[in-house]
Amino acid sequence: MKCSCELGDTTILILEPEQYVGALKMDARRSTILQTENLTKRFGGLTALNRVSIKVERGSLTMIMGPNGSGKTTLINVCSGILKPDEGRVLFDGEDITGAPPHEIYKLGFIRTFQIPMPFLKLNVLENVLVAMKNSGESPLKAPLRPLWMKEEEENVKRAMEILGRVGLSDSWDKESFKLGGGQLKMLEVARALAAGAKLIALDEPIGGVDPAYANEILGYLSDLRKNLGITLLLIEHRIDLALPFADYVYVMDRGVVISQGTPEEVSNDPKVLEVYLG
């Protein structure tokens, strides 16, 4: 710090420029985990995203809704590096990730579930989580350290079982993955994202094709992840009747533009949203 002075009850800190940038980054870390600024993506003559600016709060369950072709998937694809934007910026966890390749964004903890290799259907549920887990693994060079990595393996199994508990798959730990239903496979993808160290998990229609009772259960598990682990969830969902009550914040898109945002109550009472869905 350069210096500080008192002004009545207020302390004024004069910071070096690098400290100031550091403080800004700290502030960004505290509240917003993902931010887009005027993000634009064109496919030939079609503008799929038109100056889209969103902010996703850390530890929130944020939902993106909108009719077919409104730009939801394109937005997530541009944020996660699968597509490059034509204009605008993407910031994740205090870093500018605009145009960064998907594997780098993945390493920072922004995990789009389909980015993790699809579950190996012949492996059982637990094995699939272990494969996704970040660890140093077995290597001939480490033979003298065998007791150490054996301990690491034991701890990994313990952690994997804890993760499975958080997504409701504990009882299915020894099931071959091909025996899981569609909703359970999506939860296995979430488990694998957690094992890979996700800070933000982007999910495309996690309750698509799932019966309402299990859909509610899935949304409950996702909601608990953000509450108990501080994981941020970014959901694209069409079944808004079921999903809206679980969202902390909602963006509604139409033809490449954000037309409404706010709490579930705010957006569901917004005439622009009603027009898009009913009109």
Ligand SMILES: Nc1ncnc2c1ncn2[C@@H]1O[C@H](COP(=O)(O)OP(=O)(O)OP(=O)(O)O)[C@@H](O)[C@H]1O
């Ligand atoms: N790779 C591509 N090449 C050309 N056009 C594309 C491409 N990807 C998306 N589009 C177009 O961009 C627009 C937005 O598509 P996007 O898939 O982002 O919408 P969406 O809201 O996710 O739709 P849905 O709910 O049906 O998945 C659509 O008109 C789509 O046809």
